[in-house]
Amino acid sequence: xxxxxxxxxxxxxxxxxxxxxxxxxxxxxxxxxxxxxxxxxxxxxxxxxxxxxxxxxxxxxxxxxxxxxxxxxxxxxxxxxxxxxxxxxxxxxxxxxxxxxxxxxxxxxxxxxxxxxxxxxxxxxxxxxxxxxxxxxxxxxxxxxxxxxxxxxxxxxxxxxxxxxxxxxxxxxxxxxxxxxxxxxxxxxxxxxxxxxxxxxxxxxxxxxxxxxxxxxxxxxxxxxxxxxxxxxxxxxxxxxxxxxxxxxxxxxxxxxxxxxxxxxxxxxxxxxxxxxxxxxxxxxxxxxxxxxxxxxxxxxxxxxxxxxxxxxxxxxxxxxxxxxxxxxxxxxxxxxxxxxxxxxxxxxxxxxxxxxxxxxxxxxxxxxxxxxxxxxxxxxxxxxxxxxxxxxxx
Numbered sequence: 001x002x003x004x005x006x007x008x009x010x011x012x013x014x015x016x017x018x019x020x021x022x023x024x025x026x027x028x029x030x031x032x033x034x035x036x037x038x039x040x041x042x043x044x045x046x047x048x049x050x051x052x053x054x055x056x057x058x059x060x061x062x063x064x065x066x067x068x069x070x071x072x073x074x075x076x077x078x079x080x081x082x083x084x085x086x087x088x089x090x091x092x093x094x095x096x097x098x099x100x101x102x103x104x105x106x107x108x109x110x111x112x113x114x115x116x117x118x119x120x121x122x123x124x125x126x127x128x129x130x131x132x133x134x135x136x137x138x139x140x141x142x143x144x145x146x147x148x149x150x151x152x153x154x155x156x157x158x159x160x161x162x163x164x165x166x167x168x169x170x171x172x173x174x175x176x177x178x179x180x181x182x183x184x185x186x187x188x189x190x191x192x193x194x195x196x197x198x199x200x201x202x203x204x205x206x207x208x209x210x211x212x213x214x215x216x217x218x219x220x221x222x223x224x225x226x227x228x229x230x231x232x233x234x235x236x237x238x239x240x241x242x243x244x245x246x247x248x249x250x251x252x253x254x255x256x257x258x259x260x261x262x263x264x265x266x267x268x269x270x271x272x273x274x275x276x277x278x279x280x281x282x283x284x285x286x287x288x289x290x291x292x293x294x295x296x297x298x299x300x301x302x303x304x305x306x307x308x309x310x311x312x313x314x315x316x317x318x319x320x321x322x323x324x325x326x327x328x329x330x331x332x333x334x335x336x337x338x339x340x341x342x343x344x345x346x347x348x349x350x351x352x353x354x355x356x357x358x359x360x361x362x363x364x365x366x367x368x369x370x371x372x373x374x375x376x377x378x379x380x381x382x383x384x385x386x387x388x389x390x391x392x393x394x395x
Contacts, residue, residue: 076108076369082344087111089342090257094181094192094233100338101226102358105350105371109364147273153260153284154267160284160291161273170300173199181237182254183246186336189254194234196309204304207235208321216312216319222355227308228324232331235303244296251288260284 078086099107145162149155159180166176175198182191196208209231213219219227240246255262262285266274274281274290281287306324311317340346350370351358359365 074112076105076112077347082342083108084342084344091189091191091254092342094190094230094237097190097233097335097338098226098230100341101229101334102223103351103355103362104341104348105368106358106362106364108348109368113364145273148267148269150267151264153262153264154270156255156260157266157270157281157284157287158273160287161270161277161279163291164277164279164294167294167298167300170197170205171298179238181234181241182251183237183240184250185233185236186332186339188339188342189250190233190237191254192230192234192237194238197238197303200305205301206305206307207231207238207303208307208309209234210309210311212311212313213319214313216315216317218310218320218322222358224308224322227322228306229331229334231306231308231324232326232328233335235306235326236328236331239302241295242298242300242302246292246295248288248292251292252285255284255288262288 083089096107099110145158145165147154147158147161149158163180166179169176175196177196179194179197180191181194182189184190194207195210196206198206198208200206209227211219211227218224252262263283265282266284266287271282274287279287279290281290306326308322308324310319310321312319341348348370350368356371359368359371362368365371
């Protein structure tokens with residue numbers, strides 16, 4: 001049987017039908033790749049053209065145009081170019097790294113073809129999931145912090161003020177939703193948004209992520225794997241934050257990579273809100289220092305329990321909750337494997353033949369070289385087994 005004829009499970013998972021808040025907030029911006037057009041036809045001509053127009057700019061470093069050409073290419077893999085350089089990645093969201101667990105080739109095509117990704121995000125399942133998340137958010141936080149912002153620095157500052165507000169709520173034993181987490185894991189800066197933090201009846205701090213599903217059932221193991229990885233990474237990031245392990249220098253680099261001006265004065269309304277909350281900060285860097293100091297002295301306990309909560313998209317009904325066992329060594333090993341791809345230490349991998357049903361719901365099925373290669377390999381192996389000279393033929 002070839003990959004094209006692989007039988008689907010009776011109720012296959014939804015892939016992008018399972019949506020979390022972090023995915024909804026971050027996914028589109030992560031997958032946008034800027035398109036550049038140039039009339040020159042070769043690397044040498046391009047460099048000459050560039051340097052002639054910019055005589056005062058120092059000569060470009062070797063390999064610059066190789067990286068630019070790699071961005072234009074629609075090939076999944078480019079020799080001698082690290083994916084981090086090709087896609088201009090200096091940091092990652094937890095959501096994007098968890099996409100590896102579904103299919104790395106699908107993830108790469110999402111970067112190469114952002115218009116297809118945007119179309120996926122407009123599906124009814126996605127918009128329905130967004131409505132459920134918004135409803136849950138309003139239930140937990142009817143009085144969301146609202147401060148007029150003018151600049152991108154103001155917007156980031158309001159995020160920090162919201163975090164400071166929620167840290168107080170955690171101390172008070174209150175239920176908190178949409179808590180940003182960030183930090184360095186395995187040498188890479190990661191960020192994400194925790195759906196739900198609350199204390200259990202026994203006083204333990206529980207972290208939960210909400211997923212909405214098209215089918216009124218739990219996901220299969222190959223899909224749940226990414227969900228479990230997500231909450232595990234959230235725990236590692238949250239625990240490092242509340243234990244004072246954040247690296248201020250790495251956070252500064254992360255903010256600078258997003259072109260934020262740390263020394264620029266914040267808007268008057270933002271500074272007024274900070275004073276109302278008992279903090280004095282005139283710039284984003286000053287407010288970051290306040291946040292780091294509060295986190296380091298918070299004495300908030302580490303996360304004890306991990307859950308993934310599933311809801312049905314059509315009815316909004318609760319399907320059930322999966323308890324996740326935290327296995328730090330295994331989780332970090334998996335994370336290192338994913339980061340190895342981005343660092344150019346290995347080639348990307350598509351799905352195994354056991355998960356070939358995923359290809360039938362992938363928008364890149366017709367152009368996927370991995371799928372074509374797997375089909376060819378399977379056919380060749382099948383032909384060898386059926387050959388009269390095969391020791392297995394006729395058995």
